[in-house]
Amino acid sequence: MTAPWAWRWAAYALVAAISVYLVAPMAIIVVISFSDSALLTFPPPGLSLRWYRSLAETPAWRDSILVSLQVMVLTAVAATALGTAAALGLASWRGPLAATIRSLLMAPLVIPHIISGAAIFLLFDAWGWVGSLQALVLGHIALAVPYVVATVGAALETMDHRLTQAALTLGASPRIAFMRVTLPLIRPGILAGLLFAAMLSFDELIVSLFLSTPQLRTVTVLMWSNVLGDIDPEISAIATVILLVSMVLLALQWFLSRQRGVPVLQGIGR
Amino acid sequence: MKRQASRLLLLPGAAFVATVFALPVGALLLRSVSDPTWGLQNFRALWEEPVYASLIRNTVQISLATTVCCILLAYPFAHVMATRPRLTRLLTLVVLVPFWSSILVRSFAWMVLLQNNGIVNQSLLRLGLIDQPLELIFNRTGVLIGMVHVLLPFVVFPLYGAIRAMDPALMPAAACLGAGPIRAFLRVQLPLTLAGLVMGAVLVFVMALGYFITPALLGGRRDAVIARMIQLQVSQLGDWGMAATLSLVLLVATLILLGASQLLVRSPARRPAG
Amino acid sequence: MTRPTVLELRGVSKNFGPVAAVADVDLELKQGEFISFLGPSGSGKTTTLMMVAGLQAPSSGSILLNGRDLAPLPPYKRNIGVVFQHYALFPHMSVLANIAFPLEMRKLGRMQARRRAEAVLRLVGLPDLGDRLPSQLSGGQQQRVALARALAYEPPLLLMDEPLGALDKNLRAQMQIEIARLHRELGITVLYVTHDQEEALVMSDRIAVFNHGRVEQIGQPQSLYERPVTRFVAGFLGDSTFLPGKVQALQKEEAVVLTAHGPLRGHASPGVRPGEAAVVAVRPERVVLLTPGDTARENALRGRISDVIYLGQSRKFVVRLEDGSELLGLQPIGTASPAVTEGSEVLLGWSATDCNVLADSD
Numbered sequence: 001m002t003a004p005w006a007w008r009w010a011a012y013a014l015v016a017a018i019s020v021y022l023v024a025p026m027a028i029i030v031v032i033s034f035s036d037s038a039l040l041t042f043p044p045p046g047l048s049l050r051w052y053r054s055l056a057e058t059p060a061w062r063d064s065i066l067v068s069l070q071v072m073v074l075t076a077v078a079a080t081a082l083g084t085a086a087a088l089g090l091a092s093w094r095g096p097l098a099a100t101i102r103s104l105l106m107a108p109l110v111i112p113h114i115i116s117g118a119a120i121f122l123l124f125d126a127w128g129w130v131g132s133l134q135a136l137v138l139g140h141i142a143l144a145v146p147y148v149v150a151t152v153g154a155a156l157e158t159m160d161h162r163l164t165q166a167a168l169t170l171g172a173s174p175r176i177a178f179m180r181v182t183l184p185l186i187r188p189g190i191l192a193g194l195l196f197a198a199m200l201s202f203d204e205l206i207v208s209l210f211l212s213t214p215q216l217r218t219v220t221v222l223m224w225s226n227v228l229g230d231i232d233p234e235i236s237a238i239a240t241v242i243l244l245v246s247m248v249l250l251a252l253q254w255f256l257s258r259q260r261g262v263p264v265l266q267g268i269g270r
Numbered sequence: 271m272k273r274q275a276s277r278l279l280l281l282p283g284a285a286f287v288a289t290v291f292a293l294p295v296g297a298l299l300l301r302s303v304s305d306p307t308w309g310l311q312n313f314r315a316l317w318e319e320p321v322y323a324s325l326i327r328n329t330v331q332i333s334l335a336t337t338v339c340c341i342l343l344a345y346p347f348a349h350v351m352a353t354r355p356r357l358t359r360l361l362t363l364v365v366l367v368p369f370w371s372s373i374l375v376r377s378f379a380w381m382v383l384l385q386n387n388g389i390v391n392q393s394l395l396r397l398g399l400i401d402q403p404l405e406l407i408f409n410r411t412g413v414l415i416g417m418v419h420v421l422l423p424f425v426v427f428p429l430y431g432a433i434r435a436m437d438p439a440l441m442p443a444a445a446c447l448g449a450g451p452i453r454a455f456l457r458v459q460l461p462l463t464l465a466g467l468v469m470g471a472v473l474v475f476v477m478a479l480g481y482f483i484t485p486a487l488l489g490g491r492r493d494a495v496i497a498r499m500i501q502l503q504v505s506q507l508g509d510w511g512m513a514a515t516l517s518l519v520l521l522v523a524t525l526i527l528l529g530a531s532q533l534l535v536r537s538p539a540r541r542p543a544g
Numbered sequence: 545m546t547r548p549t550v551l552e553l554r555g556v557s558k559n560f561g562p563v564a565a566v567a568d569v570d571l572e573l574k575q576g577e578f579i580s581f582l583g584p585s586g587s588g589k590t591t592t593l594m595m596v597a598g599l600q601a602p603s604s605g606s607i608l609l610n611g612r613d614l615a616p617l618p619p620y621k622r623n624i625g626v627v628f629q630h631y632a633l634f635p636h637m638s639v640l641a642n643i644a645f646p647l648e649m650r651k652l653g654r655m656q657a658r659r660r661a662e663a664v665l666r667l668v669g670l671p672d673l674g675d676r677l678p679s680q681l682s683g684g685q686q687q688r689v690a691l692a693r694a695l696a697y698e699p700p701l702l703l704m705d706e707p708l709g710a711l712d713k714n715l716r717a718q719m720q721i722e723i724a725r726l727h728r729e730l731g732i733t734v735l736y737v738t739h740d741q742e743e744a745l746v747m748s749d750r751i752a753v754f755n756h757g758r759v760e761q762i763g764q765p766q767s768l769y770e771r772p773v774t775r776f777v778a779g780f781l782g783d784s785t786f787l788p789g790k791v792q793a794l795q796k797e798e799a800v801v802l803t804a805h806g807p808l809r810g811h812a813s814p815g816v817r818p819g820e821a822a823v824v825a826v827r828p829e830r831v832v833l834l835t836p837g838d839t840a841r842e843n844a845l846r847g848r849i850s851d852v853i854y855l856g857q858s859r860k861f862v863v864r865l866e867d868g869s870e871l872l873g874l875q876p877i878g879t880a881s882p883a884v885t886e887g888s889e890v891l892l893g894w895s896a897t898d899c900n901v902l903a904d905s906d
Contacts, residue, residue, distance in 0.1 A: 086283030112480025
């Protein structure tokens with residue numbers, strides 16, 4: 001029989017190794033992006049900002065980052081509005097029709113993105129919208145709506161519904177009860193959905209691949225076509241920029257979850 | 271009356287998803303029997319042409335191997351995360367950082383790390399563990415390392431939830447009743463957390479089936495998968511019929527697996543109390 | 545007793561699909577009265593309260609507040625105070641903001657609302673906790689805040705739905721006294737829902753006992769306890785032993801029932817008919833040990849004491865009767881009569897006016 005402490009330390013060692021496996025690749029890419037060498041060696045021979053300068057001086061990178069940021073903001077706002085409204089409409093509605101509508105709204109979450117991408121491409125190709133900002137935004141909204149429905153729906157479900165009833169008995173009209181009681185209580189869920197939609201849009205590659213053209217493409221699409229060629233530290237600089245945006249969004253989410261005690265959105269497929 | 275009015279809020283979202291998503295998906299799938307002409311020729315090709323059989327075989331093999339690796343790594347990780355409260359926040363962050371990072375960025379990172387003269391090989395050489403660089407990329411090994419990295423969080427979170435939901439007195443109780451650690455794990459903890467494990471595993475398997483970014487970047491010529499083929503057929507070959515047929519196969523497999531796992535999770539026998 | 549009627553329920557029913565949750569409830573509540581709805585869970589008492597509050601609509605019947613039909617009024621225009629089970633305090637608002645909320649809804653100025661809220665908070669004994677969040681308060685304090693919020697706008701009627709259900713026993717007793725004090729001082733009309741019979745007996749002017757959506761009996765605590773009219777009421781409120789039989793004779797208020805232990809006499813409740821099945825309901829504290837030859841009580845039985853339980857103020861004992869059934873008795877400690885002992889053969893009895901003959905509906 002092995003001693004219990006041996007078990008425990010073996011488990012700790014394994015967990016530490018897995019943690020390194022999970023986090024190290026990103027850390028190394030960030031360090032390499034500051035290399036002064038054209039080789040992807042680690043540790044880099046010297047440090048410089050030459051790859052960031054090169055990014056800033058390349059119009060294609062600048063444009064693609066702007067496209068991604070625009071698409072992200074528009075997607076997050078619109079998906080949050082549509083998803084929040086839908087979650088409110090679904091709240092406390094049971095029955096086969098409600099279940100059908102819920103399945104429809106959640107479908108983009110379940111269906112593999114490759115199928116969604118091909119289908120959305122089919123639609124916008126027919127409309128002549130491929131390579132347009134609106135096509136990218138509309139495509140991303142469709143993918144992001146289910147996340148907002150899920151976070152706001154969860155917030156509504158965990159909310160004590162007698163609070164709204166209590167507001168009514170105290171003299172608040174349904175509209176005021178919603179503004180003063182329901183909305184403040186589900187706000188963390190709405191914000192979580194907003195941040196998740198933003199993250200999804202900024203990192204999205206598959207649908208964007210179908211809808212982008214060399215004239216208008218997101219930063220992930222441009223990075224993809226570069227990665228398929230020869231890889232160099234310039235790509236690690238753009239990867240670091242993309243990571244930075246993700247980590248800002250994650251930090252906001254983390255902060256939000258600490259403030260309000262809402263669990264960070266977990267375990268939903270993408 | 272009031273309730274009916276609030277249902278109107280569903281209208282914009284539902285109409286949007288129906289127009290931009292559901293109808294196009296339907297139109298795409300329809301092409302499996304209508305493109306280039308009406309008939310079952312695409313399904314015949316799927317059955318007869320060996321290239322599709324090898325695509326499906328590759329995809330299923332990669333997905334299965336990824337799922338097994340994810341379970342083996344995720345269980346001890348989730349266990350420590352759930353049973354050591356001081357480590358919970360730190361380990362949650364360790365999983366959330368990759369979870370929130372772009373898959374493209376992560377796959378690129380692995381390309382850099384796993385090259386012949388990349389950090390992994392260099393470290394192993396310097397430590398004297400190997401004499402010449404290992405082939406870690408553009409083959410199945412590379413695909414697995416990258417896929418497990420992407421999908422591990424999806425098993426860790428449900429498992430963490432399942433272990434947390436377990437009454438913490440159960441394992442000490444099993445020990446008092448004479449069960450050693452391994453027996454206690456197999457007879458008490460594993461059955462009680464099986465629902466979370468199955469849910470996470472099915473999720474990982476299903477997502478792996480539909481992936482192509484990681485296999486395309488880290489795999490070799492023998493690691494072609496269904497999703498990459500769909501993308502190429504749509505954007506380069508213009509073969510909508512076969513793209514739709516492969517999509518249909520992928521979608522049906524996804525829905526069946528997810529539906530089955532839902533049924534299993536819902537069955538009351540597996541549900542731990544509390 | 546010429547106080548005006550505050551609340552009136554006329555034939556109020558509520559169906560959920562084929563299930564009748566509340567069936568044909570009639571009730572009148574006078575100004576300043578404290579009435580309790582008592583019954584097991586699912587008996588329709590909370591549903592009735594929710595219909596008065598306007599959170600559920602009756603399927604039929606009408607509810608009148610100060611003579612005005614409430615049906616067209618949504619809950620926020622009824623001006624009724626409601627204290628919810630588990631309080632329903634707004635978790636994102638301070639204690640003062642919670643109490644000021646209904647005042648703001650009534651268009652009171654911010655400062656005025658605040659002053660009034662502070663005054664009400666003093667009234668419930670929490671003058672210094674106004675700036676806390678509800679989650680920072682103990683259960684008893686949350687309860688007081690919920691009460692303060694419902695009283696802040698001086699509603700003509702206060703509804704309370706199991707308000708003390710979440711508190712432990714000592715705190716519950718303390719809050720019962722507190723609520724009774726507020727009721728007395730403010731002269732407010734209260735409708736109180738509880739499943740705790742002791743609570744209902746302590747606090748109420750009248751009690752309505754609910755069972756299966758119907759009011760089984762309504763009356764003052766003492767008359768309900770001493771003269772229950774149905775077997776359910778006799779069993780739910782306090783302990784009773786039921787001795788079944790058939791009504792032999794019925795004279796004015798007294799009935800004779802032929803049981804397995806011979807004829808027994810008791811006070812006849814309405815609904816008892818000669819020749820039909822009935823039960824004699826006996827309260828344990830009415831059962832006395834008799835000495836042979838004692839003929840002061842109309843009813844006497846033989847049995848053997850099978851169990852004695854010491855309860856501090858009294859002893860509870862179980863008597864096994866000759867036919868094998870059991871009878872409960874209660875003997876105060878320190879009475880003149882000899883202490884009951886396990887295994888002894890005894891003669892027991894009680895007066896006809898101390899027991900009730902009830903129609904046996906079961």
